[in-house]
Amino acid sequence: MEKKHTLLLYEKEIFLNSILQEQFLYTEDYQLFIAQNEKKLLEMINNRLFDFFILNLDIVNNNLATFLKNFTECNKHENIVAYYFENKNYEEYKNYNLSFLKKPFKFNTLLNYLDNMKKTDFSLSNNYLMEHIQFIAIKKIIYNSNNHYQEHLTEKETYLLDYLNKNRNINITKADLLKKIWGVNEDINTHTLETHMYRLRLKLNKIEPNLSFSLLNQNGLYCMKDNV
Structure with missing residues (x-):
């Protein structure tokens, strides 16, 4: 329902x-x-x-x-x-x-x-990461409807979460994320992606420690993976 x-x-x-x-x-x-x-x-x-x-x-x-x-x-x-x-x-x-x-x-x-x-x-503007976890991209917010707790996202964190959520269970390269989110080439020496991904993980953990997915970085690949 x-x-x-x-x-x-x-x-x-x-x-x-x-x-x-x-x-x-x-x-x-x-x-x-x-x-x-x-x-x-x-x-x-x-x-x-x-x-x-x-x-x-x-x-x-x-x-x-x-x-x-x-x-x-x-x-x-x-x-x-x-x-x-x-x-x-x-x-x-x-x-x-x-x-x-x-x-x-x-x-x-x-x-x-x-x-x-x-x-x-x-x-x-509205997607449900879990039944009670709402991602509202237009307002840059993730929201727990059970306890009414919310976390504000930066613009880049919003783009990251939106892109990862739309590509659930798909391995995405660092180069692809840099190009899609920042518009830069993979040969640029930057830790920007890792920094933003780390901060995004912290906010997701605060909003719901038992989120039904995890953000993985294995062999240079990122994936928002459902835990089934």
């Missing part, structure tokens, strides 16, 4: 919260969480990762530009639906990677927004 995509809804209106919560209970793909104030919203996004966000722009208490800047910088996430009353104008905020939805809206319209995002972005 596939995991449900997690949604975080920022909405103060109890009636609308209850309606959306009930509607999402009948969907197969989504699990809804709710924050009713900005303090709770920030607390929740700092304590766990969410696949999608639904924000009511009309209830933001502080300067909206500051709120959106801080929110998008914190999440580095493009899967955000922002809704508002039709008589409001939010054209100036359309550079914050938001999908705008006018209120009132039909639930199916909201689902269509989410489904379209899922088709274009989710497969690129």
Whole structure:
């Protein structure tokens, strides 16, 4: 059974919260969480990762530009639906990677927004290294959903893990990794790859000591190998 995509809804209106919560209970793909104030919203996004966000722009208490800047910088996430009353104008905020939805809206319209995002972005930004270990390349994060612990990766560590994960159980040469990740030839005298691989191993071990694969370097070959 596939995991449900997690949604975080920022909405103060109890009636609308209850309606959306009930509607999402009948969907197969989504699990809804709710924050009713900005303090709770920030607390929740700092304590766990969410696949999608639904924000009511009309209830933001502080300067909206500051709120959106801080929110998008914190999440580095493009899967955000922002809704508002039709008589409001939010054209100036359309550079914050938001999908705008006018209120009132039909639930199916909201689902269509989410489904379209899922088709274009989710497969690129989310992979499960294990059932409870999520690799989110777009955010440079590996995340343990059991204890909500996460490790941040550097850009090169992200590229390394992504390439190794996409080539599971395949032996890859150092020359190939240097060319694919760094764009350099194998005859360059560098320990860059070994250093990055060592640091990546440490982070993977912190996120889950019993990961179901290991990174091997035998005879100059690297491999993300499943332990079966």
